[in-house]
Each structure stands twice: as structure tokens, then as C-alpha cells.
Amino acid sequence: MTATVVTPPTTDPVRENALPDVYDRVESEVRSYCRNWPATMASARGSWMTDTSGRQYLDFFAGAGALNYGHNNPVLKAPLIDYLSQDSIVHSLDMATAAKTEFLETFERLILRPRSLDYKVQFPGPTGANAVESALKLARKVTGRESIINFTNAFHGMTLGALSVTGNSMKRAGAGIPLVHATPMPYDNYFGGITEDFHWFERVLDDSGGGLNHPAAVIVETVQGEGGLNVARMEWLRALAELCQRRDILLIVDDVQMGCGRTGAFFSFEEAGIVPDIVTLSKSISGYGLPMALTLFRRDLDVWAPGEHNGTFRGHNPAFVTATKALETYWKSATFAENTAAKGQHVRDRLESIAAAHEGISARGRGMAQGLKCEEKDLAAAICATAFERGVLMETSGPSDEVIKLLPPLTTSTEDLDAGLDILAEAVATTVS
Amino acid sequence: MTATVVTPPTTDPVRENALPDVYDRVESEVRSYCRNWPATMASARGSWMTDTSGRQYLDFFAGAGALNYGHNNPVLKAPLIDYLSQDSIVHSLDMATAAKTEFLETFERLILRPRSLDYKVQFPGPTGANAVESALKLARKVTGRESIINFTNAFHGMTLGALSVTGNSMKRAGAGIPLVHATPMPYDNYFGGITEDFHWFERVLDDSGGGLNHPAAVIVETVQGEGGLNVARMEWLRALAELCQRRDILLIVDDVQMGCGRTGAFFSFEEAGIVPDIVTLSKSISGYGLPMALTLFRRDLDVWAPGEHNGTFRGHNPAFVTATKALETYWKSATFAENTAAKGQHVRDRLESIAAAHEGISARGRGMAQGLKCEEKDLAAAICATAFERGVLMETSGPSDEVIKLLPPLTTSTEDLDAGLDILAEAVATTVS
Amino acid sequence: MTATVVTPPTTDPVRENALPDVYDRVESEVRSYCRNWPATMASARGSWMTDTSGRQYLDFFAGAGALNYGHNNPVLKAPLIDYLSQDSIVHSLDMATAAKTEFLETFERLILRPRSLDYKVQFPGPTGANAVESALKLARKVTGRESIINFTNAFHGMTLGALSVTGNSMKRAGAGIPLVHATPMPYDNYFGGITEDFHWFERVLDDSGGGLNHPAAVIVETVQGEGGLNVARMEWLRALAELCQRRDILLIVDDVQMGCGRTGAFFSFEEAGIVPDIVTLSKSISGYGLPMALTLFRRDLDVWAPGEHNGTFRGHNPAFVTATKALETYWKSATFAENTAAKGQHVRDRLESIAAAHEGISARGRGMAQGLKCEEKDLAAAICATAFERGVLMETSGPSDEVIKLLPPLTTSTEDLDAGLDILAEAVATTVS
């Protein structure tokens, strides 16, 4: 899974990488990543992607967190190809299948039981947004309330329910209708540590004249990836969980991006010692970049009627196969989580060095979700563009795209991490000066 | 793709088929198909599925229309396995990839151009609901209006936007909030032919005192699959398209279930000679049961800002590979569509015979979406249960589950169609008497 | 209360009537009646108003129905001036007062008991919109549902709740937010008698896939005054009441404009023999044009918590005084109602004659709410303008202002009615030719 470090291209990279005409001609203007990374990708292995011209890229974005175990991980690939070759079930709605049985048993055995999580599992459809939509619907159905608390700079998806709890104003404007039923509260450290936690939230909840509709649920990310790698402190998460319990509000942790080991442990909330009422998982749950999502919730919240929430692609069995294998491979012991933590620390140390050398740049993140915040406008994007020219895929995040977000596959070797970070360091140095 | 006709099982079918305990213990109560079809499926080919005990089932449901070309179609399977074996790109967000380029070029060449459809293509996420959500968002953004007209017994999906235009009251109740911004109008033939088309809709639109917020769009299925195989007449669809044009309302055809050849032509609206402003596709677009969806719209409606609607699984490349191969295989000539029409007629003739023999049962449908409507309460479900025992998978639909809906793979042989219809005829005869 | 018939002014009427500058300079552009009737009114008695230049007008509008007993009716004026002179209570919130006690006892004795109406009485604030708002709130609170059915061309008021059940598109646009939670249904005779009553409404209610949120209530006017003098047939009202009862939907009759004797009986729904669950009254309830409103509802629906709906001007005692006196004067026997019916018939006969003489003009209305519908665009307004020049105040109504609406005080003498109708006849003849 390693490769020689890429040599910067000698010719104009944009010209070389120009996309086939069909994108301009036929694909909607809504397309975005292909604009920043104007290359046509052909193959990939581990942390490396190769475009149609044979150029290689070190992937520090990992499908926005959907490829925690790398591209085409051979450990998962083998059973996937076996499964398909044998004409096993590919599509099954929510029928029982051998692959689904094995996934459920494995998930129960390796994930739920060892963590004493008495959750039921829903297959809400194959995307994180499906999981969020089902979580919100369930919370509203259980409580009979309609209002949801979300947080500043939250990102939960693009369907109407998920979008209503998302912060980004450009994406919200896309709804075309007023997005209601959600009230934003300040995320941890929103005021730079000056204001006490939940000062405002708890006060307004307490106040019968506060004007806040009593919420069905709070939805929170432990680390806001899209929002700019904002990291909630463990004590803040614990205080939030306690507040929810005291006030009879359900706590939904959206672990779509930060779950499946991104921060170390399987669930990103484990470190805080909290047990959410509802959890959403997607992105890396299949392990192979195949569409799949789960909604988990306390057994007593399982008030769904049969078929009350459904969808055509809830039974994507190839994803169950790779998901099962990923659990067996990486989550039988603590080793993988420990390695992730160690790699994350290494990345952080390197980022701190870069930050130390440049005023207005600071490191941030948790586990293997790390990045650099650039005070200067447009600097983060310029650094990412330079890094792309030098063969590393990195994206910006944050309300003003001010944060360089690194989400390398968790399986990336230290050598590759260092290679990418070297290029990042150069890109920073080049761009800043 | 044929098989010997199944022998009815000799032992108690329910006992034999009892599902593994893990479903009861871990999967949410929301599960549904596995309740009616208590078998654990293991493999499948063409129109046949086989459970873990080796029993075979003739699949007349085809993943609710997601398997128009059958299970594990070998023509699609070969390039899929090749693609995966070569470590080609699996997951790519909306980056350009070789597989995506080929799909876009093929879709343009074989589908859009021959039909003179000047559409842009959006990858809205991998499900039909994603496509519907993006279609509604775009219609609202383009028009600056918020209201949508839907039809009685419409089904468009489970996310909040899609659910708001869906008719089913049980599923709507799952939202937990009042579903607003949509107003239902009567679907074609809702009053048994007594009332003139669009009598009410056009009158209330015309009336500045009508109290109807002027709609951004109308969303319609040409045949309502979930709604009970309600078939809109071609002249009704044409009149609807003309009404929308006259009133400056966008017309969205939701072709998620009826597109991709289910009614004969690639798009179900072709026969009516109309050109919708926006079209949604999903289910069988990948051809292999892999999650994939498209939103198509008139070039001048492409007002999306880059990234204004996004999602993790918009670039599911294995689905692009099978989708491209399916287009090349089945849509280069008119043969496949003609065969579907012929098979559909055959199925319809057989259903008419069954209906003729039983009072209170009538045939309905279009193309290869055919079925039987049973006046007697619970009769349709009882017939489906008997058919399952005899090895055929069929589902009910309609607001009272009063319609037996047949959606066999379009590739089903006439022999298999007849085998299944024989069993259906027996099941009807047995159950009615 | 009679007066000599006015002589048409000899000088330019617009110039003569030009309003003081302060209206242009200081009053909002939202002002409307003063634009059509550019006279500054100074005094009034019975059916006659006099402007500051001494010119007299026969008032066939009666404060949009707020002056059923005429201007400054001396029977009511005497106790009002007595009351005020004695320093009796003017403003009392919802405290008990002698005047309120007397009103409640009188209303119970003369209105509720003789009609066997076991209603509780709420003072919701002094306007019809207050009454409608409280009616909708109560219906939603009682049923736990949010959706309301209104009718095409309904008018219920300008506050957000009332506006959401109002049909007029210009007024709805003034809300500035999407008006939701209400679904319009066709009012009686909306399709010119071709379509069966409640065809669509009942069918969609019955259909669990109809997509209509089950309504808390239906709100209806027995005659739509603002909507164009649309008269519901008695059998339609009865069928509506039965439908509501069968489907467990509350029936709200908005009798703000048609109550208090406008159609003959005190309540406009009496003739139909129905008993609504909730009734709103305002406009003429005080009898003297003083702000006052009532919400009446079945005793068992009185689930309000103390103070759950309040308002500063619920206790406008001078209005209670005149209201009590009006009840004592006009509603102790059937005479007043009978006279109104007779006068209404007389007006109708004269209007039929006018209509018979002019193609494209037809008579419509019920009781003393009568008018002429003019097919030709802008004709109704032109006739009203001519009538104003000749000294009669009449207004247009209907979605295209196509109906001349006559709402003379019920106390107007036959001579004055004829004088006004003569002028109307001349205005029609002059304007049409």
C-alpha cells in the first residue's frame, strides 16, 4: 500500500488534467470536487489514486471519510469478488439474506456487545442523510415534539430534514423553502472559551418564557468535519448528554464522518463515556466505499411500525459483505484503534510544527481527522491547490473554507503520511511566502 | 436464466423458513418484506432466487423494480468483476473518473440524443429519494415558489421533502412534523372517469381567490406503482404537460420505478410524447441493483451553484460500470423495448383471464408493471402469501394493499412468466374459493 | 331615517371630494376605501352618511356589514351615551362588569336558549380575525391535528392564522411567508353545478393514500361576502355538516359578516338546520359599529386553560351595552328577521329586473346580502364609481372584483332601498351603454 513519492508534474497540470468535454456538456453545474481536482481518476489502491494519464495522487481525503480502510483494500476485495462471482444476493430490499444475517451477528458481537450498547439497528437507506432523516423522524415520533436543536456549523446532509439541521447558509438556501423546526445553539468553544458551556441553551430551556419550543432531540457531531474540524471537548459532550437526560431530550450523535474509527475508537463518542439515544453511521461502515448506512437507537425507542420508513437500497448486500469483513479484520482487538490514535498524534505533531513556523496558522482536530486553520482569506484553498499540483488530495472545510482538512485512510503508512505532510509543509511555505 | 418450475414445499413452509434470531433481537421493528417472505435468501440468477435451504423462488418483484435486467445478469456481472479486480475507482464523490466519463458519454449517446432531450444530468446521491429531493429543491430555486402539487396515492420517498409529496398516511405520520408545502390533486381516473380531467386543478389555479399557493412544480408518476398500479392515460399526461406549460409550472416526472424500460420505452413518458422539465431516475439505472440515481433537467434550469447539493455516495463507480453496460446491451436498438411491450401484453392477457374467472378481481397496469385488483379486503395479501408458499414472490400495493403488483424482471423468459402466472392463477383459485 | 334622494353633484365630484393632504402625506399606501370614495365623512344616521361639504350618501355598504342596524341608531345611542355619562366601566380586560353580565345573560336568554345552542362564549378580542384565530387554535388543541380545510374564495381575516385560510392571492402574498396548514376545497357550485357535492373532498379524506393531512376542522362561510356573494345551498351546508360529523372533523361557521341577521335569522346557518361546533361573530354584534367579537363553541370543546388566549380589548364595555340593547330591540321576536327576509326579496327582485335588462349581468345573494355579477371586466367597479358620483356607496367583491355587493343596513326603509336601487339601475344603464 506504499508507493514512491510523486514527482511534481513538469508540464502545466491544469492543461494535462483537463476533464473530458462531457462534464461541461452534460453534468450539472452542481458538480464540485472535479473542479478543484481536474483529473480523471482511473484506479486506486490503499492511499493512492492514479489518473488516466498515469499520474499518482496521495489521497488525504479518503472519500470524505468513506474510505477509512483505503481504496480497494485487498482484505475486503477478496470476499467481495467471491461474493459477486457466486451469484450471491446483490439487492434484497429488507429481506433476510445470508450476508445480512452475518453482518447483523458480527455487528452485535464485535461492536454492540463489547460496548454494552443495547441498540436496535435500522437500515434506513444507503446514505448518511437517510440515517439522519430516520433519526429525526424517530425522535419526533417518540417524543411527540417537532423541534430539534442543532449546532453552529453542523453538517448532516442535503435532504430536507437533514438540511434543516445543517448550518451552511449556501446549502440551506438551496432548499427553496424556509427551513424550520431547528434552532442552532453554539457548539463547544464557539466563543473561544469565554462563555460557560450551555449557558444559553440550558437557561432558555429552563425558562417557561424563553420562546424555545421544547425540543425532541439534540443532534451533534463530536468533531465537526465539514464545519471546520471543530472538536468538542469530552467534558462538553458529557455535559450535553447530562443536560439532555435532565431535560428529557433525546441525544442523537451523528457519527457518519467521525465514526468507524476515524477518531480512534469505533464510535467517536466512546472516549467521552456517553451513550447517545440514537446514533447514525454511514460513510466507512461498508469499509469499501459502497453505499450503506445504519441508524442505531435504544431498544425502547424502537416504536417504528413495519414499513413506516423504507427505501429501495436498504439491502445492498455487497456492502454487508465488506462491512462484515472490515469488522472482523479491524475491530476484534484494540490494535487498530490504538494505531489510529498513534498516527493521529503523529500527524498532529507535524501539523503543529508547520503551524509554529507560520503566523496565522494553527493545528486542530482529533484522531485522524486533523487539519490546519488559516486566518488569511483564501489561503487554505491556495495551499490545497498547490498540494494537488504536487500530487496530494486535500480539501478545505469550515464556513469560510478556512481549514485544510486531512482525512487520510486510517491504514495509511507512516511513510505515506510523512510524504504527504512533507508536501503539505512545502505547499504552505510556498503559498504563504 | 430459466429453471425448472418449483415444486410446492412438502413441509411446513413457515417453520422451514423461520429467520435467524438476530433479526428479532437486533433489527428494528421497521423491517417489513422479511415478515411476508420469511426466507433467508442466499443467491440469485435472472428471475430466480434461492434461499439458504436451497429452495427456489421465482421473483416477480425484482427489487421493487430495481432489477429490470434480472439478478446478477451475467452480461453486467463480467465487467463489474473485471472492474473491481483491476482496482479501478470504487468511490469518488463527484470527482471525474474513467467509469463516470464513459457512463455520461453513453447516456448522452444512447438515451438523451436519440430522444432529442437537451437535459443536464445531476448525480444527486444514490437513491430515488435523493433524486426527488434535488428535483424539488431545483424547482423551488428556479421559480422562487415553495408549493408543490402532488397526486393522490403518489409515492416519492421517505426523506422529508420526498415524504411531503407522498400520499400514504401511515408513512406521512412517520414524519413527526406537519408535512406542508404540497397539495394533492386527483390522479387520472380518480373519480372513475366521471369528472373531467384537471377540472379542479385548473379551476383553482385560475382563480385568484382559490387559496392555492401558486405551485413551483407538479410531480407525477406515469404509473403509480406503490399507489396501486394506477395508470395515467397518455392524453391525461399530455393535458397535464400542457397545463403546466400554460401556467408556468415545472413538470417533474418521477420515473424512479417506471423508467429504465419498465413500461417498454426507456422513459415511461415517451409514449405520451411529452418532455418533462425535470426527470428522476434510480432503481434500475445501474442495472445490477447497485445504488444509483440521476436527476435530469432542461439545460436552462441548471441554476445550481457548485456544491449546493452534494452527498458522499454520488460517485458509486461500480454502478456506473454496470449502468453503462446495461445501456449498451439493451438500449442500442428498439428490440428490448419491443420485447418488453410484447411480454407485458402477454402478462396482461393472462391476468385478464384470471380476472374474468373471478368476480371482484380486475387486471390493471402498463408494460411489465401489471397486476390484479381485488375488491375483497385482505384478499390480495392472502393470494400473495399463497403464491409465496408455492415459490413466487409478489407484493401488494395500493392504499389498502388491494392490488397484487407484478414487476418481473424484463428479461424473464416467457416460460418463467407462464410458470409464475400459473402459480398465481392457482393461488387466486385456492384463496378465493 | 329616510332622506330626500340626493341630487347628482353639479361640479366635478373628484375635485370637490379631494381628501385632505394629510392622507397622502402620512397614511400608508395600504389605505383603500378612501381611494374609491374620495370624500371626508362627517356624520351619519341610519342609512345615510354626510361628508364635510354637506353632501349626503346612501350607504349600501354598512361598514362591510358592521352596521346592520344603521349608523348611530338612536335606540342604541341613548343607552350608550347614558352609560358613558355615568362613568361606567369602559375598559375591563376580562374582568366581570355589570355591562358584561347583562350582555352574557341577554345573549344566553335571547340567542342561545331559544335555539337550543349549548355553547360557551369566548371574548377573543374585538375583531373577526381574533375570533377566527381563537377558533382555529381551539380546533387544533381539541383534535391534536394541525390541518384546516377552507374553501375557494374564502375570506377570514388578515392575521397569520386567519390569512392562511383566506383565498385571495394578493392578500395571501402580503404574509411574506408560505401560508401552510390549510387546503382549499371547492365551495358550493364552484363548478357550475356539474360536479357532485364533496366529490373530491370526501374521496380524498377516505383514501389513506390521498396525501391530505387529516383535518382538525373545516371553516366555512354560508355566503361568501368578500368572495363574490357566493351562496351555499342549504343542502350543501347540511351535507358538509354531516360529512364533518362522519369524519370526526370540527365544523367552524365564520358568521362574522353573515351573522347578526344579515341573511334573516340571527345566525346564517339556522336556515340549514345545522349546529356548527364553533361559530365566530363580530362586525354587527355590538350593533353600533364598535369593535367586538365572540367565539362560540360546544360546551365540551371548552378545553382552554385560563389565559391561554387573551388580549387587551376583550372587555370593550360600551360595545356590550349597545350589543345588549340591540338584542333586546331586534331579537326578542321573529319580526326583524322576517322584515329582513322580505326586504331582501324586494332587493333581489329589483336586481333581477336590472339583470334581465342587461346581458352579462346576473343577480345573486341571500337575505340582505345581494348583488350583481358583471361578466365584463372592470364593469362592476365602473358602475360603483358612477353610483358613488350619484350618492350611493357600494363596493365590489369577488376574485376579479366582478360582483357589486349590496349590504344596506337591515333597517333601511323600503323607500331608501328603492332610491338606492334606482340609482344603481341608472348607473348600470349609463355605464353599460
Add this chain to the structure above:
Amino acid sequence: MTATVVTPPTTDPVRENALPDVYDRVESEVRSYCRNWPATMASARGSWMTDTSGRQYLDFFAGAGALNYGHNNPVLKAPLIDYLSQDSIVHSLDMATAAKTEFLETFERLILRPRSLDYKVQFPGPTGANAVESALKLARKVTGRESIINFTNAFHGMTLGALSVTGNSMKRAGAGIPLVHATPMPYDNYFGGITEDFHWFERVLDDSGGGLNHPAAVIVETVQGEGGLNVARMEWLRALAELCQRRDILLIVDDVQMGCGRTGAFFSFEEAGIVPDIVTLSKSISGYGLPMALTLFRRDLDVWAPGEHNGTFRGHNPAFVTATKALETYWKSATFAENTAAKGQHVRDRLESIAAAHEGISARGRGMAQGLKCEEKDLAAAICATAFERGVLMETSGPSDEVIKLLPPLTTSTEDLDAGLDILAEAVATTVS
């Protein structure tokens, strides 16, 4: 306007004051003040009310601020009775009348011009809620945005639009639908002075990922009467006005309760030196307790179409007559405002003395809106009950009814103020001990 100080009743006060049966039998359970003050009021003069048994009460509530010039003020009564006696216009919709002309000219001359307020005047209907509804509609129409910022413990009225920006949870629950489009922000001093002003509000506005729909307007009371006599500091109001200007948000000051001289100056915001974009007035604007309201707004915001917001009781001419006389009497010079300030200071001094003598009781308020906050649960209500028994009408306010709110007529003599405050002091002493 003075009277002998009342003697505490010698017999059981509740028995004596029991209300007539008709209240229980016929009036809705929603009635409230008559429960706390079980007396039937008969007449009133200045600050004194007399019940049907002849008992006198010192009115320190003044119609919740609707009687700033006292009951039946003889200065206003004379022209009112003259006006009515002469058969002048009582009800005129929004026609021009002599009384309206005079009011508009007087309001312009005595209120707008001296304060350099270039406002247009709208007559939105006769209640504060009508004024608030029209203000919200206009702000949304002008900006094209739907979201409104309100404040914790705000009170703006009971119609749906006004209720959506009101804080009280009991009253909000009465809506029966989710109240949306408004987001509460902390009012001044909500956190006891610990948190910087607008810390949260401005930060979340600035943040494109904050998740707050950009607001059309902020609606604020300078002193929250219903909310518990919360007084905003002048610098907070100025900072709010500046924030609104910087962010292109309209500022609505709801001066329904605190306007018309309650805090000293005619408008309560004058002291802060700010000029709101929109102002609502009602309650004491007529001066005599007659229903009347005004919406004032910057000339360039007058985008209303004629008739876009209307209502039957916009032209309540007797109220215009008393309103004009009140302006002429009290607002020609600064004397009245200065007297109010002095009386307010006197009341405050006495309240501070009472507070100083009792732990857990503190004084609060501004101008002649003053009160005592009682930490102990139910204490405020108990004190008010005792005061009622001793002949003084006072009400509680605040989210837990923890504040005794004094709103005496501004015309109350110092002797009467002292008499009432003596009784309050005794009531406090009696109840606390």
C-alpha cells in the same frame, strides 16, 4: 381624581365578591382576570374602580397599560360624548373622516414632527396584535426574508404571527401548530450581566455556517411588561439598533404597552436616542381604553399595495376623537412626561424601601412601569391577592408569575400612589411573615 383610602372589607371578601352565575355557566374557561379579582365592576373614575356592591378599588393595573390617562378621564369624556351625541361617524373602515383627519394631523404635528420621525402611519386594526401582525408582514415583504428574531420572555400577542414571536410556553402551546420562523435571543441582562451583549446573536449572524436563517427583522420591547418588567439598558438598545443597521435587519419596537408615555417620553425608545424602522402602538393610544392601534414605519418601507392588509375596525372614530384630545392635552409640552418620570421615581423609591426590608424581594422597572420581584415561589401572587382584599388591583407577570407589576394610570395623584403603596407594603409585610 382622588378618593378616600379604602377600608379593608369586614366580611369575607370572596363571598361578597362572588361573580354572577352566568360567568361559570356561559363564559369560556379561558377567562382569567375575573378569577383573581372576583368582583363585578360597575363604574370608574381616574385611578378608582367601584364594584356593584359599592366597594372601591385603587387600580394599579390600568387595563394592562390601556388606561394611562385613567378611567373616564373627563378631559377626554366630554369630546367623546359630544361626538357621539352629534351623530358623527362611528365606524368608517378606512374611509376618510373628519375625526381621522384631525387625528392624523395632530399625531403628525405633536408626535412625529417634533421628534423628526419621518414615519407613515398604518391603521392595522384595533389591537396590538393587529399592529404586530402588520409589522411582521411588512418586514417580510420588504426584505423578502421570513425569519424574525425575538427575545426571551417577549410578549407580542395571541394571533398566530404575534404568538410565534411570543415567549410564554403556555400561550405558545395554545397555537396547536408548531410555531416557526422565529428564533429567540437573550434579552438584555438575561445572564445577570455576565455575558457580553449580543455575544451570541452577532456571532451567529456573522457565521455563514451558523444555521440561523438571515432575519427580516428583530422585534423588541424596551421594557418587557408581561415578561416580568425586564428593563433593557439604553446602551443595549443602541447596540441592538446599530447591529440591525450593520446587518441590514429591520428593527421593530413593540411599544404597545410601554409607549404613550408609560416610561416618561411618548415613545419608550426616545431615551435611547434610537429610531426604529417600525413601531407598534396600541393600548393607551386612544387614551380612553377604546380599541385602537397604529403601525408606524419609515416612509421608504411603505410598500403595501392598497388593501393588502385590511380589517373591519380600522376606523373606530370615537377612539380617534379621544386620541386626538389626549395628544392635545398631554403631549403639547414636556410637562406630562416630566411628571411621569418624577412619579415613577417616587414609586421606585418606595418599592426600594419595601425591598430593602425583605430579603428575596427586589425592585425593578422604568418610568411608571415598576414592580417587585419575589424570589419565593407563589409569593407575588399571594401579595397581589392580599392587596386585592385591601382594595388595590395589581397583577403578577414574568415566566413564573414572580413579579408584582404596577402600572398605575400616569394621572394618579401622589396621594393615591402613596395610598396604594402603603397597602402594598402592608400586603408584603403580612404575606411574607
